[in-house]
Amino acid sequence: MKNRTQWLMVALAMTGIAGAVMGQSASSSGAADAATPGARHWHHGHGMMVGGGLVHALRQLNLTPAQQQSVHTILTAAHAQFAAERKAGAGPDFTVLSNPGDPNYATALQDLQTRMANRIQEQSQTELALYKVLTQQQQQQLPTILASMKAKMAQHSAT
Numbered sequence: 001m002k003n004r005t006q007w008l009m010v011a012l013a014m015t016g017i018a019g020a021v022m023g024q025s026a027s028s029s030g031a032a033d034a035a036t037p038g039a040r041h042w043h044h045g046h047g048m049m050v051g052g053g054l055v056h057a058l059r060q061l062n063l064t065p066a067q068q069q070s071v072h073t074i075l076t077a078a079h080a081q082f083a084a085e086r087k088a089g090a091g092p093d094f095t096v097l098s099n100p101g102d103p104n105y106a107t108a109l110q111d112l113q114t115r116m117a118n119r120i121q122e123q124s125q126t127e128l129a130l131y132k133v134l135t136q137q138q139q140q141q142l143p144t145i146l147a148s149m150k151a152k153m154a155q156h157s158a159t
Contacts, residue, residue: 055130
């Protein structure tokens with residue numbers, strides 16, 4: 001029961017994210033734009049960031065225009081891949097997944113587990129490609145930036 005509940009929670013979270021994962025848009029406001037003219041904000045709907053904190057951290061690493069273009073290219077390709085996958089297949093059948101007595105339950109659960117594992121792998125590959133865009137110095141700065149972001153989120157959650 002606990003395993004089923006965990007998978008359903010992950011599935012709901014991922015499918016909620018999935019509708020807008022890896023979209024991007026340009027913004028002309030914010031500190032990153034002021035520091036780097038033409039800087040892009042890579043995010044997707046619902047205010048959620050691709051790659052968790054990685055994309056947000058990229059904004060703090062003073063990317064060169066060439067790096068910004070590389071990031072844009074990676075995220076555009078990832079978005080296109082995900083959109084094609086989403087268009088090609090139907091989503092999980094939560095009616096079946098909510099009923100362990102359904103004869104198709106085991107198959108639906110296995111399908112969902114496979115979909116989620118594939119989605120996590122794709123996300124990881126995108127994050128690795130983004131990381132490889134960074135210089136060695138930027139890669140060394142990343143843990144400090146991510147730790148600072150984590151501390152701010154913890155502080156925000158505590159209030």
